[in-house]
Amino acid sequence: MSRNLSDLRNGQEAAIRTVGGHFTLSQRLQELGFTPGASVRLVAKAAFGGAMAFQVRGSTIALRRADAACVEI
Amino acid sequence: MSDSADAKVVVLLGAPNCGKTSLYNHLTGSRFKTVNYPGATVEYSVGKLRSVGDAPQGSAKSADCHTPGTKPQLEAGSVQIMDTPGIISIVPRSQDEEVALSALTALDSVVGGPHKSPHLLVVLLDATQPARHLPLVREVIKAGFPTVVALTMNDLARRKGWDLDPNQLSRLLGIPVVEIDGRAGIGLPDLISSIEVMLPETPVTARIPTTLSDEQIQDNFRWADDIAARSIRNGSADPAKVNPGLGRIDQVVLHPVLGLVIFAAVMTGLFWSVFSAAGPFMDLTETVFGWLGAQVGSVLPDGWLKGLLVDGIIAGLGAVFVFVPQIAILFLALGLLEDSGYLARGAMIVDRLLSAIGLNGKSFVPLLSGAACAIPAAMAARTIPGRRERYLTLLVIPLMSCSARLPVWGLLLGFLVPPDRPLVGGLALTGIYLASLVFASAVAVVGGKILRIEPSHTGFQVELPLWRPPTFRTVVVSSWDRTVSYVKRAGLTILAVSVAFWVFMTFPSPENSAMMMLGKLLDPLFAPMGLDWKVGVALIAAFAAREVFVSALAVVYSVQGAEESTDGLLSAMRNATFDGTSIPVFTVSSVMGLIVFFLIALQCLTTVAVMRKEVSNRFAFGQMAGFVLLAWLLATATVQGLRLVGVP
Numbered sequence: 001m002s003r004n005l006s007d008l009r010n011g012q013e014a015a016i017r018t019v020g021g022h023f024t025l026s027q028r029l030q031e032l033g034f035t036p037g038a039s040v041r042l043v044a045k046a047a048f049g050g051a052m053a054f055q056v057r058g059s060t061i062a063l064r065r066a067d068a069a070c071v072e073i
Numbered sequence: 074m075s076d077s078a079d080a081k082v083v084v085l086l087g088a089p090n091c092g093k094t095s096l097y098n099h100l101t102g103s104r105f106k107t108v109n110y111p112g113a114t115v116e117y118s119v120g121k122l123r124s125v126g127d128a129p130q131g132s133a134k135s136a137d138c139h140t141p142g143t144k145p146q147l148e149a150g151s152v153q154i155m156d157t158p159g160i161i162s163i164v165p166r167s168q169d170e171e172v173a174l175s176a177l178t179a180l181d182s183v184v185g186g187p188h189k190s191p192h193l194l195v196v197l198l199d200a201t202q203p204a205r206h207l208p209l210v211r212e213v214i215k216a217g218f219p220t221v222v223a224l225t226m227n228d229l230a231r232r233k234g235w236d237l238d239p240n241q242l243s244r245l246l247g248i249p250v251v252e253i254d255g256r257a258g259i260g261l262p263d264l265i266s267s268i269e270v271m272l273p274e275t276p277v278t279a280r281i282p283t284t285l286s287d288e289q290i291q292d293n294f295r296w297a298d299d300i301a302a303r304s305i306r307n308g309s310a311d312p313a314k315v316n317p318g319l320g321r322i323d324q325v326v327l328h329p330v331l332g333l334v335i336f337a338a339v340m341t342g343l344f345w346s347v348f349s350a351a352g353p354f355m356d357l358t359e360t361v362f363g364w365l366g367a368q369v370g371s372v373l374p375d376g377w378l379k380g381l382l383v384d385g386i387i388a389g390l391g392a393v394f395v396f397v398p399q400i401a402i403l404f405l406a407l408g409l410l411e412d413s414g415y416l417a418r419g420a421m422i423v424d425r426l427l428s429a430i431g432l433n434g435k436s437f438v439p440l441l442s443g444a445a446c447a448i449p450a451a452m453a454a455r456t457i458p459g460r461r462e463r464y465l466t467l468l469v470i471p472l473m474s475c476s477a478r479l480p481v482w483g484l485l486l487g488f489l490v491p492p493d494r495p496l497v498g499g500l501a502l503t504g505i506y507l508a509s510l511v512f513a514s515a516v517a518v519v520g521g522k523i524l525r526i527e528p529s530h531t532g533f534q535v536e537l538p539l540w541r542p543p544t545f546r547t548v549v550v551s552s553w554d555r556t557v558s559y560v561k562r563a564g565l566t567i568l569a570v571s572v573a574f575w576v577f578m579t580f581p582s583p584e585n586s587a588m589m590m591l592g593k594l595l596d597p598l599f600a601p602m603g604l605d606w607k608v609g610v611a612l613i614a615a616f617a618a619r620e621v622f623v624s625a626l627a628v629v630y631s632v633q634g635a636e637e638s639t640d641g642l643l644s645a646m647r648n649a650t651f652d653g654t655s656i657p658v659f660t661v662s663s664v665m666g667l668i669v670f671f672l673i674a675l676q677c678l679t680t681v682a683v684m685r686k687e688v689s690n691r692f693a694f695g696q697m698a699g700f701v702l703l704a705w706l707l708a709t710a711t712v713q714g715l716r717l718v719g720v721p
Binding site: 011013019021022023024025026027028029030031032033035036037038039040041043044045046047048049050051053055056057058059060061062063064066067 | 161162164166201202203204205208233285287290291294298312313314315316317318319323327328329330332333417420421422424425426428434458529530531532533534535536537
């Protein structure tokens with residue numbers, strides 16, 4: 001069963017397998033450091049299914065939940 | 074400019090929020106506002122490198138920086154420094170990133186001069202996130218640019234558990250790396266020396282890729298992770314791998330429930346403080362202008378000069394400048410937010426809400442700065458990557474209650490709310506801001522149905538910068554600068570319109586003036602709003618600038634009855650009646666109608682000009698016509714509706 005970044009629980013860390021989604025989005029996510037192999041930790045979730053904050057390569061970056069769902073772990 | 078054509082161009086490039094503007098200010102002696110938000114700079118700026126003797130003489134933290142001890146020989150003014158918006162990658166994905174990239178490939182079209190590319194790049198590398206920012210360094214070196222790396226924020230990196238060695242980085246990259254502190258100006262002499270050493274006579278022709286493949290991006294990161302890990306001087310943490318979790322502030326601010334509460338409190342506090350904290354300062358300004366008017370009035374003999382000075386200029390300027398303290402406090406509060414790092418958190422929290430109405434979390438900062446002025450707000454919208462979301466944001470920005478409306482709110486709320494109830498006044502002002510948000514949301518939803526642009530697949534991503542305690546200097550200096558420029562800009566317009574108003578109200582005669590004829594001609598427009606011709610002409614004048622409404626009213630009523638003007642504009646409004654009757658002009662319903670009108674009407678020609686530039690003629694004029702028409706319709710509906718239910 002494939003899991004993605006939006007399935008992470010707060011504080012959980014996982015390694016990225018693939019980055020999917022629309023080409024523009026997938027490229028920008030990778031340019032931000034979300035590349036296959038990178039270790040990502042979920043650190044915060046906004047209310048009502050809002051954006052989620054992840055730490056990757058020492059930075060903290062917020063993504064919309066639907067975008068995070070394009071990144072498989 | 075002949076000398077700037079000869080000057081060599083050095084472009085500052087780097088990720089968003091890595092300190093380019095701080096460095097630019099130090100290198101050129103400018104004082105552009107620096108903000109702790111990724112995407113604060115959306116336009117390039119160019120300035121001359123000031124002579125090295127003027128630069129702060131702080132010693133570099135590492136004594137063994139590249140080219141140590143070389144005395145800089147660059148002649149002041151022979152080098153131009155260019156600040157650019159932050160970029161994530163060499164392939165641009167939003168308007169602000171395109172602005173930055175055009176500085177690399179189409180310099181001639183951006184700043185003129187003979188060259189397409191700059192002579193040298195100074196790429197800023199944020200030591201707190203080297204693994205993320207090194208790929209850009211690799212891409213510009215590959216593209217063939219002569220490059221110097223300025224290593225910033227090493228002090229903050231130490232807090233995270235590592236410390237990058239500029240010498241080691243320099244060996245690994247094969248280009249000079251200089252450690253600097255852009256905020257304090259430390260390390261600048263060494264940076265300037267390196268610039269001098271690397272600066273070629275003529276710029277190279279660089280080749281910038283238009284796309285990167287997934288493999289290239291991933292390879293860049295593998296390389297960057299490796300370089301970052303090998304450049305650590307002290308500390309055991311690997312910058313490419315460490316994800317330590319949230320700090321204590323973020324655990325509260327980004328908490329799903331507490332975060333929302335804090336967000337609501339911060340926003341309410343921001344607008345509430347504008348009204349409540351300004352009170353004493355406003356009384357002071359009012360006293361000063363009252364005194365000034367009385368002094369001038371007692372010195373000058375009766376006549377047209379006295380009328381022009383006292384009833385025209387002093388009454389007009391005073392009526393608006395009473396509200397300058399409110400505006401200064403708004404700028405100060407916004408500055409505190411900007412400098413702290415909260416804005417990116419706010420963007421994250423409201424993305425859910427904003428995306429529901431067709432906007433984006435990245436619309437938050439443009440909309441918030443719309444509370445100060447629509448013009449920088451429209452430019453800030455360049456950071457929104459999707460065209461559809463950007464246009465919708467631009468559509469509603471003029472509906473944000475900008476600082477030019479503050480004097481209008483102050484006057485109208487002053488009429489509605491008794492002066493001994495500042496708490497109610499603060500709440501009423503917060504209510505006005507809330508109403509503008511509700512209305513803007515509705516317009517965004519409707520606009521989204523009308524606007525025929527495909528949604529783009531750009532999503533929402535924002536980097537959350539490290540928290541910084543706001544520095545007194547940055548916040549106070551920048552809000553002072555913004556207030557002064559407001560006073561200058563608004564002051565000139567008000568002065569001009571007040572004088573013109575006084576003239577047309579006084580000639581041919583005060584009883585039968587030119588303004589009266591115009592006003593009576595347009596009366597059918599104002600009568601449905603419950604207003605007479607005097608308020609009507611003030612509304613027309615407000616198209617020069619919204620705050621002119623207040624000064625124009627002041628002039629109208631002080632020309633009409635000079636002895637009443639000392640009691641202030643408010644009492645003149647309470648006594649104002651329709652000509653030849655005892656029916657009051659200003660009632661609860663007509664004032665509510667005016668509030669609705671000012672909430673919606675696009676009365677700012679500069680905004681129209683900026684919208685033409687950011688989008689198109691059709692968009693800009695359509696927006697203006699639409700919002701003015703809508704304002705008139707809804708104001709009329711408000712007045713007539715209130716009267717129908719018995720409100721005076």
